Amino acid sequence: MDLYYEFVLRLFVAGLLGAAIGLEREYRAKEAGYRTHFLVALGSALIMIVSQHGFYDVLCLPGIGLDPSRVAAQVVTGIGFIGAGTIILNKQIVRGLTTAAGIWATSGIGLAVGAGMYWLAVSATLLTLAGLELLSLFFKRMGLRSYSVEFTTHSQETLNALVKKFGSDSKNYMIVSYSMEEKIMGGTTLYSVSMILKLKNGAGSEGMLLAMFGEHDDVTVHRIE
DSSP, rough: OOHHHHHHHHHHHHHHHHHHHHHHHHTTTTTOOOOHHHHHHHHHHHHHHHHHTTTTHHHTTOOOOOOOHHHHHHHHHHHHHHHHHHHHEEETTTEEEHHHHHHHHHHHHHHHHHHTTTHHHHHHHHHHHHHHHHHHHHTTTEEEEEEEEEEEEEEEHHHHHHHHHHTTTTTTTTEEEEEEEEEEETTTTEHHHHHHHEEEEEOHHHHHHHHHHHHHHTTEEEEEE
């Protein structure tokens, strides 16, 4: 019976460590939060426990040989499906890679706890949280963030001015992708533009971009994300 108490403790610790990582993702409003990370860690720990201890009753039978790592090894493969579900490809912008990597790390932490390697799991949790929070602080100014922008304007001059503002004349902005469609509406030409912008961290936000486009009265912004 003491062994079962140990197993329950492992599940509890794994869920706790997974939830700690999930809270950081929840705070940043990411796709997978504390509940997902809690379940990933707890499930990984449970699978590791079953892989190590779930087949004792058949090992004593003649001709039976088992590899205790085979069941646990499938977690590494299976967790890829959950991670893939958090990755979003939208208008050439990939989002959710960090959350997917965090889920993968959380599954490893759960496996470690399920194997009884508590301190290794705690250390991995602290390093994961440090990687998510501290690295973004240290390299805040060095990174780039992508935005997808869609807008319309009737003025070719305004269009040229915006392309110049976010392109050759800017050190903080870079146009990665640009497409334009011309439509004739009411005898005038409407330019419908879709672009992918990369901004240096700290150089702007959705609100700041909207304000920059709002400086031109003939521009209508349809989407910034």
